[in-house]
Amino acid sequence: MINIVLPVDFGDKTDQLVDGAIDFAKKMNAKINLIHVAPTDIGFAIGDMGYQYFPEVEENEIREELVLLNKINQKILSHDLDCEHILKQGIAKDIILEYADTKSADFIVMGSHGRSGIYDVFVGSLTKGITKSSKIPVLVLPIHD
16 A cells, blocks of 8 residues: 655645645555644743743643644545554654654655745745655645635
C-alpha cells in the first residue's frame, strides 16, 4: 500500500489541503498518515520576571490540538481511506521528515499559499524546506483564497 504523510497546522486553509489529500489518496489507493507538529514553546510567556512556563497552558493547547486532529482523522476515515494520526512537538521540518521515514512514506502532501520573496525571508516556508530536504516526492497542492 502507498503511504502518504499529511502534515496539518489547523490554519484556515487546512480543509482545502485535507480535501486535496483525500482526492490524491483515493486515486493512489493510499493510506494517509496525518501529523501535526506543535511548537516546543507552548506554555512559555515573557513577563516582569522573565520567561515563565505554565504547564497547564501547554496541556490545554495540546488537548485542543488533539481534538482537531481527531476530527480530521474522522473526516478521512469517512471517505473509506485508511488513516492514522499523531501529534508531536519539535521543529516541524525535522519531525515531518523523520515521521515520513518511519512510515516508509511514498509521498508527503503539503499546501502552498503561493507566497514568496520577502514573506519567506521573515516567516520561512515549511513547504519549501520539506521540498528541499525530502528524499521522497512532495506533492504541493496550491491553496488559494
